[in-house]
Amino acid sequence: MDGALTPMNMSPGLLKVAVRARREPDAQFHSVAHLIDVAALERAYHRQRRDAAVGVDGVTKEEYGRGLEANLRDLHGRLKTMRYRHQPIRRVHIPKDKGGTRPLGISAFEDKIVQDALREVLQAVYEQDFLDCSYGFRPGRRAHDAIRAFLRVAERGEANWVLEADIKSFFDSVDRNTLLELLRIRVPDGSIRRLVGKCLHVGVLDGSELSRPDAGTAQGSVLSPLLANVYLHYALDLWFEREVKPRLHGSSTLIRYADDFIICFELREDQERYDPSCGT
Numbered sequence: 001m002d003g004a005l006t007p008m009n010m011s012p013g014l015l016k017v018a019v020r021a022r023r024e025p026d027a028q029f030h031s032v033a034h035l036i037d038v039a040a041l042e043r044a045y046h047r048q049r050r051d052a053a054v055g056v057d058g059v060t061k062e063e064y065g066r067g068l069e070a071n072l073r074d075l076h077g078r079l080k081t082m083r084y085r086h087q088p089i090r091r092v093h094i095p096k097d098k099g100g101t102r103p104l105g106i107s108a109f110e111d112k113i114v115q116d117a118l119r120e121v122l123q124a125v126y127e128q129d130f131l132d133c134s135y136g137f138r139p140g141r142r143a144h145d146a147i148r149a150f151l152r153v154a155e156r157g158e159a160n161w162v163l164e165a166d167i168k169s170f171f172d173s174v175d176r177n178t179l180l181e182l183l184r185i186r187v188p189d190g191s192i193r194r195l196v197g198k199c200l201h202v203g204v205l206d207g208s209e210l211s212r213p214d215a216g217t218a219q220g221s222v223l224s225p226l227l228a229n230v231y232l233h234y235a236l237d238l239w240f241e242r243e244v245k246p247r248l249h250g251s252s253t254l255i256r257y258a259d260d261f262i263i264c265f266e267l268r269e270d271q272e273r274y275d276p277s278c279g280t
Helices: 012-023 038-047 061-065 068-080 109-126 143-155 176-186 190-200 224-247 268-274
Strands: 089-095 101-106 161-166 204-206 209-211 252-257 260-265
Touching: 012 109, 038 061, 038 068, 038 109, 061 068, 061 109, 068 109, 109 176, 109 190, 109 224, 143 252, 143 260, 161 268, 176 190, 176 224, 224 252, 260 268
Parallel strands: 089 204
Antiparallel strands: 089 101, 161 260, 204 209, 252 260
């Protein structure tokens, strides 16, 4: 798809996956879990922030790095033999500008490494699939790029009517079973999907209270933004491109940043047809 990226620092194995995913948009990847090797875990370690908040284990990047080689080899061994267990996520509440709070999940440091290595593999596939309308949490794309995209549409006279929306509590309400089925479309690798499941089905420690939610993917998780983009790629982006646009009489453009999006319409009749606030 347009906008797909192939980073220069991508490992040879990941590069092969990315090239095949781009060349064969219907191809399935049955065996990519082996790409999460010690080298991938080390790359993920170095991508973590040194000053990031700690999870339930209280371990910092500096502390984990003191025995880095041994720690990563032990972690890789547990991943290979399916003995790896994701620790509970520590929940903190961040104030919003307009009042209220936003819950963020902070994973244990080792879990951040696993999530980031898993994200790297999945990103090699899905960056080739994601549509140009998607701007949030993607390499080489920022919120300002989404704004510029809107300005280009407006300058062409195709943003006369605009539907603005966000998906309420999206990260907290994602249907996990549906998400795993959507992943199966491109990545039916059972080991990858089991590992994603371990990252999803974890306890949440909020103060002294431990809960086990059966839906959602934690905001603040290294992996969550990519999983959100996968879900919305199928549920929103492709739906709009394949089902909505062909039925409209004028031009229309979807611009999405994670779970916030706008749809620009050239004609009012098209906007009224798809805007719930119009009562149609």
